[in-house]
Amino acid sequence: MKRLLLISVCMLGFGISGPELALAGPGAYQSGGEAQTPPSPEQVVAMMSKKLSLTDDQKTQITPIIAERQQKMAALKANPPARKMHAAREAKSIMGDSDKKIEAVLNDQQKQQYAQMKEEMKAKAKEQKNQ
Numbered sequence: 798m799k800r801l802l803l804i805s806v807c808m809l810g811f812g813i814s815g816p817e818l819a820l821a822g823p824g825a826y827q828s829g830g831e832a833q834t835p836p837s838p839e840q841v842v843a844m845m846s847k848k849l850s851l852t853d854d855q856k857t858q859i860t861p862i863i864a865e866r867q868q869k870m871a872a873l874k875a876n877p878p879a880r881k882m883h884a885a886r887e888a889k890s891i892m893g894d895s896d897k898k899i900e901a902v903l904n905d906q907q908k909q910q911y912a913q914m915k916e917e918m919k920a921k922a923k924e925q926k927n928q
Contacts, residue, residue: 838863848914849907858902866895 836844841863842856851859869891877884896915900908 835867838867849903849910851907855902859899862895862898862902866891 838860842851842860845851845859846856870888873884873887873891878887896911900911903911
């Protein structure tokens with residue numbers, strides 16, 4: 798369980814949520830084993846839009862939420878707490894807060910798709926952990 802949290806924190810440290818990573822596809826942020834710059838908030842929203850069929854108004858509302866999340870995650874990564882579990886809790890809090898804001902913008906069908914995307918990412922992370 799701790800290992801899964803650590804993997805999640807590492808992914809989140811780049812400002813990438815489960816749905817964002819799932820949308821981007823495998824290997825989207827790595828090339829030759831080196832981490833790449835995470836996508837811009839606009840790129841994340843474009844990826845989300847493909848899966849969730851976001852309206853222009855939804856895109857406009859979600860973009861600053863993603864930007865704020867990425868800023869907070871970058872700050873956490875730059876100035877991590879002394880204990881890894883504190884970092885994991887803080888990252889989970891940041892993600893939870895932004896997910897709530899995003900879900901408030903989505904319609905019921907989009908909320909279901911968003912939840913499914915998050916579950917798929919959890920399953921992929923668990924699968925990678927077991928390899």
